Amino acid sequence: MEIIPLDSKRINAEGPLSNFQQSQNIPSLKFMDTIGILGAGAMGSGIAQVAAAAGHNVVICDNLIIALTKATRNVQATLKTLVDKGKMTDADSYALFSRLKFTDHMSEFRDCSIVIEAIVEDIEQKQIAFRSMEAIVDKSTILASNTSSLSISAMGAPLKHPERILGVHFFNPAPLMRLVEIIPGLQTDPDVVERGKKLIDGWGKTTVVAKDTPGFIVNRVARPYYGEALRIFDEGIADEPTIDWAMRELCGFRMGPFELMDFIGNDINYAVTEVVFSNFFFDPRYKPSFTQKRLVEAHYFGRKSGRGFYDYRNGAALPEPTRDEALGREIATRILAMLINEAADAFYLRVASRDDIELAMTQGVNYPKGLLSWADEIGIQSIVEKLDSLYVEYLEDRYRCSPLLRKMNRDGKRFFN
Numbered sequence: 001m002e003i004i005p006l007d008s009k010r011i012n013a014e015g016p017l018s019n020f021q022q023s024q025n026i027p028s029l030k031f032m033d034t035i036g037i038l039g040a041g042a043m044g045s046g047i048a049q050v051a052a053a054a055g056h057n058v059v060i061c062d063n064l065i066i067a068l069t070k071a072t073r074n075v076q077a078t079l080k081t082l083v084d085k086g087k088m089t090d091a092d093s094y095a096l097f098s099r100l101k102f103t104d105h106m107s108e109f110r111d112c113s114i115v116i117e118a119i120v121e122d123i124e125q126k127q128i129a130f131r132s133m134e135a136i137v138d139k140s141t142i143l144a145s146n147t148s149s150l151s152i153s154a155m156g157a158p159l160k161h162p163e164r165i166l167g168v169h170f171f172n173p174a175p176l177m178r179l180v181e182i183i184p185g186l187q188t189d190p191d192v193v194e195r196g197k198k199l200i201d202g203w204g205k206t207t208v209v210a211k212d213t214p215g216f217i218v219n220r221v222a223r224p225y226y227g228e229a230l231r232i233f234d235e236g237i238a239d240e241p242t243i244d245w246a247m248r249e250l251c252g253f254r255m256g257p258f259e260l261m262d263f264i265g266n267d268i269n270y271a272v273t274e275v276v277f278s279n280f281f282f283d284p285r286y287k288p289s290f291t292q293k294r295l296v297e298a299h300y301f302g303r304k305s306g307r308g309f310y311d312y313r314n315g316a317a318l319p320e321p322t323r324d325e326a327l328g329r330e331i332a333t334r335i336l337a338m339l340i341n342e343a344a345d346a347f348y349l350r351v352a353s354r355d356d357i358e359l360a361m362t363q364g365v366n367y368p369k370g371l372l373s374w375a376d377e378i379g380i381q382s383i384v385e386k387l388d389s390l391y392v393e394y395l396e397d398r399y400r401c402s403p404l405l406r407k408m409n410r411d412g413k414r415f416f417n
């Protein structure tokens with residue numbers, strides 16, 4: 001099925017595409033112009049829109065006609081909103097839309113320089129899809145996955161040319177979120193990483209490189225924001241509005257953990273926690289909470305279902321926090337120490353560079369500060385002391401301090417000078 005014909009006259013040789021081409025070892029424009037997207041769901045259609053906005057022709061393939069119809073309507077509606085708000089001209093909106101081709105034939109990927117897979121989060125289905133694509137595309141075509149939790153190396157394993165596999169993790173909604181995590185698999189050729197990174201940088205995104213480990217950077221480092229808040233709540237130390245208030249008012253986060261879980265959807269947030277927990281061989285640091293599990297089981301998904309940690313039905317009033325400054329500081333220090341510990345450990349275990357960890361957390365999830373510079377500001381010693389006091393109190397491995405923080409404290413070091 002082909003809903004929208006591709007206007008081949010609209011190939012754009014200006015802007016990001018030509019910048020990209022100027023870099024070394026990059027194939028010619030002729031070869032770099034068409035982007036393939038597999039899966040026309042929330043992420044696939046968002047990424048397609050980003051690539052088309054950067055001037056590429058984009059082929060979007062889905063095996064469900066209804067998904068293609070829905071994606072077409074969604075993109076049209078988004079473009080109309082942009083035009084109505086004066087953020088885009090009618091002509092630009094038409095030009096962007098005409099660069100999109102919706103199809104249910106994977107064979108349309110044959111001229112694509114990169115195909116970004118955004119289908120269901122299932123390793124077997126992704127492996128099958130990549131094998132099928134490999135039979136269609138050129139041998140230098142990058143095969144990329146938007147997975148948020150699966151192993152890129154595992155996706156490359158069945159391929160004839162596994163050196164072309166790459167993780168490109170966009171955040172939802174892709175047109176608005178600036179961060180993209182780039183994840184090489186064990187087999188990935190460094191040139192593929194460079195080409196993929198330059199291409200996506202050229203789309204106006206901020207890219208960071210992450211090791212192929214569970215949760216990459218953001219979904220790993222952010223876990224304590226939810227997990228420790230849930231633990232504090234489960235222990236009866238404070239209720240949801242008080243914890244949210246503490247993180248907003250005393251730390252400057254845009255949303256408190258419970259508001260944020262309700263906003264993301266407890267089903268999605270819980271699923272990510274569960275995957276990260278099992279992929280880390282059940283490290284207690286990432287242990288999910290029964291409280292959130294029960295919410296999911298009751299379909300209290302959050303804003304989208306009308307109920308989550310809070311009640312959103314018929315404009316129900318949100319409960320007031322206990323504005324107790326001492327309690328707020330205790331909550332904020334505990335959650336922040338756990339976040340900093342996770343960021344420090346990610347750096348220690350070479351998941352990403354110090355700068356990329358900072359960028360990922362400020363741009364991917366809008367943290368008010370990078371966690372490592374925040375650690376410098378607070379003082380490494382007080383973070384270590386906080387973590388050690390939690391460890392002594394609970395005797396749980398969950399509260400173990402990163403060896404890096406302990407060593408830095410001993411040597412009087414900081415993350416940044």
Ligand SMILES: NC(=O)c1ccc[n+]([C@@H]2O[C@H](COP(=O)([O-])OP(=O)(O)OC[C@H]3O[C@@H](n4cnc5c(N)ncnc54)[C@H](O)[C@@H]3O)[C@@H](O)[C@H]2O)c1
Binds near residue numbers: 039040041119120148
């Ligand atoms: N939704 C998010 O917040 C988010 C954020 C980052 C990454 N991701 C990842 O992006 C991917 C897609 O997520 P989504 O939320 O867009 O999912 P979605 O369910 O909205 O869309 C998936 C689409 O893929 C199609 N599809 C499934 N199998 C296919 C196949 N074999 N061939 C062609 N099409 C197929 C489905 O018909 C559907 O339209 C997943 O790997 C997910 O983990 C999601």
